[in-house]
Amino acid sequence: MNPQEAPTASSGSVVRLSIPARAEWVAVARLAVSAVASRQHFSIDEIEDIKLAIAEACTNAIQHGSPDGTIDIECELRDDELVTIVRDRGKGPRLGTVNEDRIGEMGRTEELGVFLIRALMDTVEYTSDARDGTQLVMVKRVSE
Amino acid sequence: MDIKVNVRESEGDAYVVDLTGEIDVYTSPKVKDAITELIDQEHYNLVINLEKVRYIDSTGLGVLIGGLKRVREHGGSVNLVCTNPQIKKIFDITGLVKIFGIFDDEQSAMKALA
Numbered sequence: 001m002n003p004q005e006a007p008t009a010s011s012g013s014v015v016r017l018s019i020p021a022r023a024e025w026v027a028v029a030r031l032a033v034s035a036v037a038s039r040q041h042f043s044i045d046e047i048e049d050i051k052l053a054i055a056e057a058c059t060n061a062i063q064h065g066s067p068d069g070t071i072d073i074e075c076e077l078r079d080d081e082l083v084t085i086v087r088d089r090g091k092g093p094r095l096g097t098v099n100e101d102r103i104g105e106m107g108r109t110e111e112l113g114v115f116l117i118r119a120l121m122d123t124v125e126y127t128s129d130a131r132d133g134t135q136l137v138m139v140k141r142v143s144e
Numbered sequence: 145m146d147i148k149v150n151v152r153e154s155e156g157d158a159y160v161v162d163l164t165g166e167i168d169v170y171t172s173p174k175v176k177d178a179i180t181e182l183i184d185q186e187h188y189n190l191v192i193n194l195e196k197v198r199y200i201d202s203t204g205l206g207v208l209i210g211g212l213k214r215v216r217e218h219g220g221s222v223n224l225v226c227t228n229p230q231i232k233k234i235f236d237i238t239g240l241v242k243i244f245g246i247f248d249d250e251q252s253a254m255k256a257l258a
Contacts, residue, residue, distance in 0.1 A: 024170045027166070045230065051199075052201060112238055113203075116202055
């Protein structure tokens with residue numbers, strides 16, 4: 001193959017991964033997504049942010065129940081951002097209830113994961129209903 | 145991926161917990177067990193060394209917070225040794241820098257227990 005024809009990350013590249021909703025598989029998800037992110041021009045710190053946010057989303061999916069036992073992860077590389085969608089069949093955390101001013105207080109550890117997702121990603125959208133389960137859409141943009 | 149936990153006695157009644165690896169939803173129970181065992185043995189002054197920890201998530205933070213709550217009930221303290229900028233950043237953005245003593249080396253962390 002001509003080196004100039006070697007495949008590179010480009011807009012519209014999508015990677016899908018399904019993992020069992022069990023603690024031992026979260027590391028696989030975060031490492032896979034960080035590998036996808038490394039195809040974009042993210043800094044090492046930004047890739048670490050993405051890694052942690054994806055792990056927190058998977059941990060939430062496990063902790064809040066996933067009746068069919070699967071977490072579906074979809075990553076799309078766009079021009080200057082990574083869009084990651086984490087879906088499960090559980091009810092999920094209620095992102096709107098996090099009180100950011102009190103997050104560092106002892107005893108509020110259940111909110112830390114959600115807080116971290118919001119702090120580390122540029123955009124976070126959350127939907128949940130009894131029929132379709134929970135979907136978390138997270139966007140991380142490449143810093144200028 | 146795994147976590148290695150090493151517990152050793154230090155000066156006075158203080159104990160040091162050396163952690164090596166990654167602390168997440170899968171490995172944090174092992175860290176929790178080590179800290180719980182020390183507290184159950186009435187050791188309430190702890191230094192937890194995170195220098196060789198490459199990654200920590202909210203479940204790991206929860207274990208550390210749980211340990212701190214328990215030792216404080218007995219007048220004890222938990223100090224952390226942490227130099228990894230990414231991990232320090234997590235303590236910073238979660239506000240946990242306000243409740244933990246975080247030090248660059250074990251000697252300073254130990255001294256601050258006294």
